[in-house]
Amino acid sequence: HSHPRAEVFRVVRGIYRFRCGDEEFDAPPGTVVVLPPHVRHSWRNIGDEPGQMFAIVTPGGFEQLFLEIEASGAEMPDEIALIEDRLGIINDETLALNR
Template sequence: MDVATSEKPTGVVWMGTRYEILLRAATTNGAMGMFQSEDQPGFGPPMHVHHDAEETFYILSGAVDFARGDERLTVRAGGAVHIPRGTPHTFRVRDEGSARMLTILTPGGFEGFFAEVAAAGFEMPRDLAAMQPISEKYRLEIVGPPLSAT
């Protein structure tokens, strides 16, 4: 039996968040990509859609507010949320402290996005237009602003 392992996790720092890439699409025959991140209070991406991937977040520590379509929910350590492909979503780390998350995208491949935008020195929202070619490559579409504090 083949076992996918993360013998050498690689780290990428982008916008103050370190992404530890645990499994790549190349390791899992394209089935998934998995990474761990530690995000600071108030951090969250703009509302976006993954057109080719499902995304699942498992909260290792802290608390995170999510928007999934029109739904709003708070997920704390030990909880998980699944985002079906094509669903507008975003998250925001609650102000009470940082959050560590394990994120799985199926199929894999999106994990390469972070290395590309970090290498280019892009930041959001400043460089959204310049990031467009990379976003298109990974079938990522920005569809709205970040989630506001509740």
């Protein structure tokens, strides 16, 4: 996905595989990753234990996505895609739904 905000992650537990643009790398605990705005990126825990990260998104407001998903009861990708559209988030997974 991509969006107009920068993100900073600090891996606390687990090993995460990040993709930022064309670059892919693994991040063990203690790693700090900075993802710039407007660049497609993703991450997933590839370790055997549950993962945990601390995230900062700037400028603020990205939390609105999670608040709106909860308030609306949206569960299906097409419902979430409407909220993402409104907030300027481009999500490759929901784009595949021909929204």
